[in-house]
Amino acid sequence: MVWRVGLAACWFAFFWIVRDFQWSVVWRTAPFLLKGLGVSCLLTIVSVTLGMLGGIVLAAARLGGAWGVRHIAVAYIEIIRATPQLMVIFWVFFTYPALTGQTMSAWEAAIISLSMIAAAYLAEVIRAGLLSLPRVQAESAKVTGLSPVQTFIHVLLPQAVRNMLPALIAHFVMIFKITSLVYMIGLTDFFRATIIINNRDIAPYALYTTMAVVYFSCSYGLSFIVRRLDPKYTLVS
Amino acid sequence: MHWSVIWQYRSALWDGLILTVELSALSIAGSLSVGTVIGSLGAGSGFFLPRFARAYIELLRNIPVVVKVFFFYFVVGLDAFPSGVIALTTHQSAYIADVVASGFRSIAREQFEGARVLGHSYWEILRFILLPQVFRLINPPLTNQLIEVVKNSSVVMMVGVEELTFRTQQIESETFRGFEAATAVTVLYLIITLVVATAMSFLQRRWRHTGMQ
Numbered sequence: 001m002v003w004r005v006g007l008a009a010c011w012f013a014f015f016w017i018v019r020d021f022q023w024s025v026v027w028r029t030a031p032f033l034l035k036g037l038g039v040s041c042l043l044t045i046v047s048v049t050l051g052m053l054g055g056i057v058l059a060a061a062r063l064g065g066a067w068g069v070r071h072i073a074v075a076y077i078e079i080i081r082a083t084p085q086l087m088v089i090f091w092v093f094f095t096y097p098a099l100t101g102q103t104m105s106a107w108e109a110a111i112i113s114l115s116m117i118a119a120a121y122l123a124e125v126i127r128a129g130l131l132s133l134p135r136v137q138a139e140s141a142k143v144t145g146l147s148p149v150q151t152f153i154h155v156l157l158p159q160a161v162r163n164m165l166p167a168l169i170a171h172f173v174m175i176f177k178i179t180s181l182v183y184m185i186g187l188t189d190f191f192r193a194t195i196i197i198n199n200r201d202i203a204p205y206a207l208y209t210t211m212a213v214v215y216f217s218c219s220y221g222l223s224f225i226v227r228r229l230d231p232k233y234t235l236v237s
Numbered sequence: 238m239h240w241s242v243i244w245q246y247r248s249a250l251w252d253g254l255i256l257t258v259e260l261s262a263l264s265i266a267g268s269l270s271v272g273t274v275i276g277s278l279g280a281g282s283g284f285f286l287p288r289f290a291r292a293y294i295e296l297l298r299n300i301p302v303v304v305k306v307f308f309f310y311f312v313v314g315l316d317a318f319p320s321g322v323i324a325l326t327t328h329q330s331a332y333i334a335d336v337v338a339s340g341f342r343s344i345a346r347e348q349f350e351g352a353r354v355l356g357h358s359y360w361e362i363l364r365f366i367l368l369p370q371v372f373r374l375i376n377p378p379l380t381n382q383l384i385e386v387v388k389n390s391s392v393v394m395m396v397g398v399e400e401l402t403f404r405t406q407q408i409e410s411e412t413f414r415g416f417e418a419a420t421a422v423t424v425l426y427l428i429i430t431l432v433v434a435t436a437m438s439f440l441q442r443r444w445r446h447t448g449m450q
Contacts, residue, residue, distance in 0.1 A: 003284070003285070079423070079427065082384065082388075082426070082427055082430040082431075083388070083423050083426055083427065084387075084388040084389070084390070084391035084392075084402065084426060085388065085391075086391045086392055086394070086402055087391055087401075087402055087405070087419065087422060087423055087426060090402065090405055090406070090409075090415070090419050091416075091419040091420070091423060093415070094405075094409055094415030094416045094418070094419050095416050095419070097415075097416075098238075098415070098416035098417075099416075173299070177299075177300075177301040177302075178301070180301040180303045180304065181303065181392065183303065183395065184395065184406075191301070191303060191304065195307065198311070204311060204312045205312065208304070208307075208308055208312055211304055212300050212304060212308075215299060215300050215301060215304060216296065216299045216300055219298075219299035219300075220295060220299045223299075
């Protein structure tokens with residue numbers, strides 16, 4: 001009983017404090033911030049989609065490739081996973097002009113670098129998902145006459161996806177948080193939009209609180225949905 | 238490919254490396270301390286402390302690092318380097334707290350109850366019995382978290398700390414040899430990561446023979 005009163009007191013204190021923030025700035029610039037949020041979401045979805053394709057290729061190369069192919073896949077995965085994400089973005093942004101002599105737009109650099117990062121992380125998730133299936137699946141598919149590609153697409157991948165759904169969502173959330181790094185190459189995502197507004201109308205408390213609330217609700221909401229889908233799926237990083 | 242740029246800027250890259258190592262070391266120390274405390278709270282019994290720890294972990298895990306760095310630099314008003322260290326510490330402490338709490342869950346409850354019966358106080362049990370076992374158990378995920386600290390230190394360049402990623406940007410803006418600079422800095426980051434991973438696996442091998450399993 002006492003703790004409910006204490007919890008209500010905490011909520012009242014919170015709303016009393018945030019009452020003095022300049023929320024008018026947030027309401028006024030909401031369309032611009034929402035556009036930035038849309039850019040973040042679009043970047044995440046495109047990168048995770050391309051990263052899934054790349055991750056499947058890398059996982060397949062790592063599990064069943066020829067001698068040299070396997071090592072290249074492992075080297076790619078380990079290097080991308082050990083390098084800071086901002087460094088990967090810079091590396092992609094600087095490599096294309098060095099190789100072709102033309103500049104790369106911020107959108108292309110963001111999508112390519114985020115897809116490369118997503119592919120490296122998702123390759124590990126997919127590999128773990130494929131390895132979690134019992135061998136009998138692949139063997140019985142081979143016995144019934146399915147080709148390796150057919151086995152992979154129709155038998156192994158659907159079951160593996162069901163197993164690795166929590167980890168997939170966790171990495172989706174991770175990529176969503178990484179999109180805040182495209183600030184450095186000039187792309188206006190949600191983070192950069194908030195900073196631009198803050199530089200123009202100085203309302204740091206309201207804007208940063210909004211940014212924290214939006215990022216938290218998107219990330220936590222996604223992982224909460226997975227937890228509700230099936231109580232078995234609890235996310236442990 | 239003009240790789241001589243790297244030799245030309247070797248002192249700048251060396252200064253950047255020193256700053257990155259300083260940032261990472263301070264943040265690793267801070268986040269390990271805070272994370273262990275919060276993780277121990279989160280694994281205990283009781284009503285408020287585990288829930289407070291859970292709220293801390295979930296709140297700080299779901300906010301990007303850049304938001305925290307900018308918060309401590311622009312809103313709280315600290316200097317660039319301290320705001321970077323504090324932001325990295327709070328960010329990674331949430332992840333490390335989660336790892337430590339899961340490590341506590343893996344230890345049998347009989348350890349705690351047996352030590353209690355023998356008359357040890359809670360702090361003695363924590364310090365001499367539970368935490369040593371926890372740290373041996375969680376060595377692999379903890380290595381990943383420490384490498385995450387090194388990787389997240391690169392975002393502190395956004396508020397002006399002149400560490401390795403900043404130097405890449407600097408070399409690109411001064412000589413347009415960004416590709417060579419980015420490759421060299423990537424190799425340097427891989428070396429730092431390798432050092433951290435080797436140190437942790439050395440600790441793991443050294444602790445393996447103490448019979449804690």
